[in-house]
Amino acid sequence: VINCCRGIPPPEAIPSAALALHAAAALRDAPDLAFQYAPIGHYRGDDALRQQLALLHSADADRIFVGNGSLQVLDLVAGLLLQTPGTDVYVESPTYDRAVRIFARHGARVRGVPVERDGLNIDALDALVRERVPAFVYTIPDFQNPSGVTMSSAKRRALADLASTAGFVIVEDSPYRSLRYRGSTLPAIYQISEPSHIIAINSLAKVLSPGLRIGYAIATPDVVSGLAALAEDTYLSPPPFCQHVAARALTAGLVGENITRCIDIFRPRYEAAVEVVQRRLGDALFAIPEGGYFLAAYVAGHEAQVLNAARSVGVILTAGSAFFPAAQPNKAVFLRLPFQALEPSEFAEAIDRLAPIVQEPAAAIAGS
Numbered sequence: 001v002i003n004c005c006r007g008i009p010p011p012e013a014i015p016s017a018a019l020a021l022h023a024a025a026a027l028r029d030a031p032d033l034a035f036q037y038a039p040i041g042h043y044r045g046d047d048a049l050r051q052q053l054a055l056l057h058s059a060d061a062d063r064i065f066v067g068n069g070s071l072q073v074l075d076l077v078a079g080l081l082l083q084t085p086g087t088d089v090y091v092e093s094p095t096y097d098r099a100v101r102i103f104a105r106h107g108a109r110v111r112g113v114p115v116e117r118d119g120l121n122i123d124a125l126d127a128l129v130r131e132r133v134p135a136f137v138y139t140i141p142d143f144q145n146p147s148g149v150t151m152s153s154a155k156r157r158a159l160a161d162l163a164s165t166a167g168f169v170i171v172e173d174s175p176y177r178s179l180r181y182r183g184s185t186l187p188a189i190y191q192i193s194e195p196s197h198i199i200a201i202n203s204l205a206k207v208l209s210p211g212l213r214i215g216y217a218i219a220t221p222d223v224v225s226g227l228a229a230l231a232e233d234t235y236l237s238p239p240p241f242c243q244h245v246a247a248r249a250l251t252a253g254l255v256g257e258n259i260t261r262c263i264d265i266f267r268p269r270y271e272a273a274v275e276v277v278q279r280r281l282g283d284a285l286f287a288i289p290e291g292g293y294f295l296a297a298y299v300a301g302h303e304a305q306v307l308n309a310a311r312s313v314g315v316i317l318t319a320g321s322a323f324f325p326a327a328q329p330n331k332a333v334f335l336r337l338p339f340q341a342l343e344p345s346e347f348a349e350a351i352d353r354l355a356p357i358v359q360e361p362a363a364a365i366a367g368s
């Protein structure tokens with residue numbers, strides 16, 4: 001059975017041995033810090049860690065809040081921005097399913113804006129914004145989960161401009177940004193936006209360790225204080241030990257080293273995956289990503305039948321409909337195909353098994 005479901009780093013992409021040494025040093029040098037609460041009073045995260053993250057992002061440390069993984073940070077951001085039930089939030093369609101569930105849990109009215117091969121359809125967003133200005137627009141601009149798409153520079157600028165003229169916040173979630181296998185890095189949206197109109201969320205989960213649960217926001221000092229206050233009321237204290245270990249790892253250059261290692265591991269998997277999906281599934285491939293973990297394909301048929309048929313040939317897929325905030329008007333089945341954890345031969349085997357049971361959809365269905 002080949003599991004094509006989870007977008008998690010494989011063990012070989014986590015520098016566990018080096019992290020264990022940093023963890024041992026952290027326990028030896030600062031056991032009191034490890035086993036106590038973090039300071040009370042709107043704590044924004046370990047100072048050394050925030051300094052290191054500030055260096056990484058060329059931002060001031062007073063613009064950084066560190067929480068327990070980026071998903072929790074997203075929940076806190078939603079808590080801060082969605083204080084009135086029924087507030088509008090616009091998301092990419094498809095998007096990260098857990099984000100939509102978080103926004104809905106905070107009472108938002110979540111509406112989807114189609115993702116094209118170069119990112120969010122800005123004209124469709126503009127039309128929605130003219131109807132109602134949302135509290136925020138949630139985007140994953142780099143190697144999007146689940147479509148693999150990267151937003152073009154022009155669209156990033158258009159989105160930043162629309163946010164400041166219409167008066168909404170952009171929530172930019174970019175955990176895969178450093179994992180680029182081809183092409184050149186585009187400006188992050190937070191680098192080209194008015195600071196009061198952007199909250200950037202990032203994570204060490206895909207570049208160091210998911211288990212340390214280090215996620216962070218880059219925002220105005222006011223938003224950072226708001227997040228810190230909400231965090232304290234939610235979980236009192238993050239685990240200081242995890243933040244201390246992450247600070248040591250960053251200071252020692254382990255994150256930079258590990259990004260290089262991850263790219264070396266993932267690039268051949270990525271190249272082989274693109275090749276086999278293009279060869280076996282043809283036009284079903286939605287877009288050729290330039291990094292990250294995911295390829296996506298649209299195939300014809302009914303989702304349950306496709307998933308069951310795949311299971312019967314030993315391929316486990318995620319139900320792609322979960323990534324759409326509303327039912328899709330067309331009948332195409334969306335397949336998210338994470339390639340990062342499979343050897344090229346395993347991934348090719350999965351696609352070889354899938355090819356006879358899925359049909360390429362008409363271009364109109366697969367298209368943007």
Ligand SMILES: Cc1ncc(COP(=O)(O)O)c(C=O)c1O
Pocket residue numbers: 007068069070071072096140145173175202203204205210214215
């Ligand atoms: C787009 C996106 N945001 C957030 C997360 C959550 O990451 P973390 O482990 O930092 O909570 C993920 C995890 O896969 C993700 O794909």
